Amino acid sequence: MVVVSSKPAKTEQYSYVKTSKTTTFFPGIPVIDLKKPESKNMIVKACEEFGFFKVVNHGVPMKAICELESETEGFFSLPLEQKQKAGTPNPFGYGNKRIGRNGDVGWVEYLLLTTNHDYNSRRLSPVFGTNHDKFRSALKEYMGAVRKMACEVLELLAEGLKIEPKNVLSKLLMDKESDSIFRLNHYPPCPPHLQPNNNINGNGGEIDNNNTKSVVGFGEHTDPQIISLLRSNNTSGLQICLKDGSWVSVPPDHTSFFINVMSNGRFKSVRHRVLANGLQSRVSMIYFGGPPLTQTIAPLPSLMQPKDMSLYKHFTWFDYKKSAYASRLADNRLAHFHYT
Numbered sequence: 001m002v003v004v005s006s007k008p009a010k011t012e013q014y015s016y017v018k019t020s021k022t023t024t025f026f027p028g029i030p031v032i033d034l035k036k037p038e039s040k041n042m043i044v045k046a047c048e049e050f051g052f053f054k055v056v057n058h059g060v061p062m063k064a065i066c067e068l069e070s071e072t073e074g075f076f077s078l079p080l081e082q083k084q085k086a087g088t089p090n091p092f093g094y095g096n097k098r099i100g101r102n103g104d105v106g107w108v109e110y111l112l113l114t115t116n117h118d119y120n121s122r123r124l125s126p127v128f129g130t131n132h133d134k135f136r137s138a139l140k141e142y143m144g145a146v147r148k149m150a151c152e153v154l155e156l157l158a159e160g161l162k163i164e165p166k167n168v169l170s171k172l173l174m175d176k177e178s179d180s181i182f183r184l185n186h187y188p189p190c191p192p193h194l195q196p197n198n199n200i201n202g203n204g205g206e207i208d209n210n211n212t213k214s215v216v217g218f219g220e221h222t223d224p225q226i227i228s229l230l231r232s233n234n235t236s237g238l239q240i241c242l243k244d245g246s247w248v249s250v251p252p253d254h255t256s257f258f259i260n261v262m263s264n265g266r267f268k269s270v271r272h273r274v275l276a277n278g279l280q281s282r283v284s285m286i287y288f289g290g291p292p293l294t295q296t297i298a299p300l301p302s303l304m305q306p307k308d309m310s311l312y313k314h315f316t317w318f319d320y321k322k323s324a325y326a327s328r329l330a331d332n333r334l335a336h337f338h339y340t
């Protein structure tokens with residue numbers, strides 16, 4: 001097994017979910033063509049109905065995407081000792097199996113970077129191996145293009161909501177102090193005979209002919225940032241939770257981006273998770289757009305009717321992130337900030 005680096009502590013157990021032997025993909029994910037004039041209204045609708053949508057005609061060059069994917073595959077295929085030279089993800093570096101600091105475990109290895117300067121940092125030099133310049137420049141190019149797209153989406157959203165000025169959110173990502181993160185994930189294939197422990201949610205249990213079980217690569221959670229832009233190779237595994245509580249599989253599409261956006265309870269960031277694939281490895285790259293740490297997080301006044309009250313107390317991004325990072329993946333991160 002490629003992922004496990006050291007003996008798991010007793011509390012660190014992989015989780016499994018029952019899945020059907022043949023994956024059925026959910027056909028209802030909204031698709032937004034960024035070049036179409038109606039995209040702004042479609043983004044608002046998608047945010048209200050799903051909190052999640054797919055973007056095509058996004059303007060991120062396929063060359064930048066392919067170069068970064070190939071460098072990323074190169075990095076994850078390095079010997080473990082070399083990857084570990086990037087340091088533990090505290091908060092930035094190489095992580096293996098353990099996600100966050102509070103006992104979450106997944107069938108995944110990853111690299112967490114800040115978007116501001118890490119691709120130039122000396123500490124991460126070992127990450128880039130002998131061919132640093134290629135990895136660095138692929139990251140720089142990709143991050144620049146994805147941030148531009150994130151700003152475009154946030155501006156279209158602001159226009160759709162008739163918020164002025166339209167850069168009220170995008171300027172937070174453009175701020176040189178923006179606390180944005182970039183993540184590269186690798187989920188090795190996990191065929192049934194390699195599954196590390198045999199329980200589903202802690203209860204043994206027989207699997208019938210139509211069902212199987214999948215090990216969880218990245219446990220269910222919501223992303224805490226303003227916007228996340230996810231792109232992966234063509235391996236399935238990503239699932240989202242619909243409003244009725246059911247989990248559905250997102251059809252993979254290596255040429256498009258999947259986006260989720262959050263704001264004051266009107267739009268909730270969608271709950272999602274990744275299941276490891278039995279046959280193929282999945283590689284994903286995600287840009288998480290966050291504001292500067294000192295930024296106050298409050299509802300946009302132009303979104304509030306005079307009769308409306310904010311659902312949440314005012315807090316800074318620093319307060320929120322501190323509390324989020326003290327939580328487990330599956331926790332409801334906004335609960336602390338909710339008026340009771």
Ligand SMILES: C=C1C[C@]23C[C@@]1(O)CC[C@H]2[C@@]12CC[C@H](O)[C@@](C)(C(=O)O1)[C@H]2[C@@H]3C(=O)O
Nearest residue numbers: 099100101104223224324325326327328329
């Ligand atoms: C368990 C955790 C991992 C996480 C920090 C946290 O305490 C709760 C939020 C998690 C998350 C989810 C989205 C992103 O992948 C991430 C980098 C983030 O900002 O919040 C991760 C955090 C992480 O992996 O450290």
Ligand SMILES: O=C(O)CCC(=O)C(=O)O
Nearest residue numbers: 183185218238274284286
């Ligand atoms: O790897 C993926 O497809 C999603 C990972 C994810 O949700 C995350 O890193 O926050």
Ligand SMILES: [Fe+2]
Nearest residue numbers: 221222223272
């Ligand atoms: Fe996520």
